[in-house]
Amino acid sequence: MIIKTSDGTLRLAANLKFMFTEVPMLDRFSAAASAGFAAVELPQPYAFDPLRLRQRLDAVGLRTVLINTPAGPAGSGTVMGAAFDPEARKEFRDGIDRGLEYATELGSPNLHVMAGLRPAGCDPDGAFACYVANIAWAADRARGRDIRLVLEAINKRDQPAYGLASAEVAAHVAEAVGADVVGVLFDVYHAQVDRGDLLTRYDSLHHLIRHIQIADNPGRAEPGTGEIGYPAVLRQIARSGYEGWIGCEYRPSIDTATSLRWITKIIEERS
Structure with missing residues (x-):
């Protein structure tokens, strides 16, 4: 969904984990396309053959703009990623290779490298050093593939x-290991819960932001349902010249199709 405003262009992608959950996963592609989206995020595509997914995308004219690295088994210490766990180096590296394989097959320009949980009892400095070393290794694997690794903080x-x-720590890591291939995933919801000051922080990080996700707070529903001043936030993004996609990673407060009315209320009526 590409929206041209007086301030610039906003490119909205549907997150198919959170949106269109009224139908099974493989039916969400056509639902997103029918709603006007041209792009989607597929956080965890690994239960499906990538060629089958690509066929579904192509059939309805969609492109994938973001996938995540594989998550560990439910209930495990790596369920949110393995990058911070010194004991899970092989799992991390296998996940990077699998993520790059899927990103290539799906044509996704962005691979979100999930940081994961800091292991209980692990020295914080040691876990962070492990993380930086893992991201540097992943950056080397990604170079030359036209795939960017993006790092996201969770509140x-x-x-x-x-x-x-x-997000600021993510930016420091990206600069340390190579901003040519590693950037920041700026999640507006997580940044607001973290400490707010969204416009100032966005401006300071803009040169490293490669992908954006949105949801409101509290509740993580669609923009306009909470406290975040989305007219100002989206105006800032458009004016900044950001050329990437904005993932709608929210839990609709009503059915997904009806929840999309926020686009008219917040963006189009103010353009």
Whole structure:
């Protein structure tokens, strides 16, 4: 869904984990296309053959703009990623290779490298050093593939043990290991819960932001249902010249199709 405003262009992608859950996963492609989306995020595509997914996407004229690295088994210490766990180096590397394989097959320009939980009892400095070393290794694997690795912080209220503390730390890591292939996934919802000050922080990180995700707070529903000033946030993004996609990673407060009315209320009526 590409929306041209007086401030610039906004490119919205549907996150198929959160949106169109009224239908089974493989039917969400046609639902997203029928709603006007041209692009989707597929956080965990690994239960399906990538060629089958690509066929579904092509059949309805969709492109994939983001996938995540594989998650560990439910209930495991790596269920949110393995990058922070010094004991899970092989799992991390296998996950990077599988993620790059799927990103290539699906044509996704972005692979979100999930940081994962900081292991209980693990020295924080040691876990962070492991993380940086893992991201550097992943950056070397990604170079030359036209795939960017993006790093996302998750707020401490929702996940106190998540390793990556803030978007600013993600930016420091990206610069340290190579901003040519590693960038920041700026999640507006997580940044708001983290400490707010969204416009200032967006401006300071803009040069490293490669992907954006949106949801409101509290509740993580569609923009316009909570406290975030989305007219100002989206205006700032459009004016900044950001050329990437904005993933609608929200839990619709009503059925997905009806929840999309926020686009008219917040963007189109103010253009």
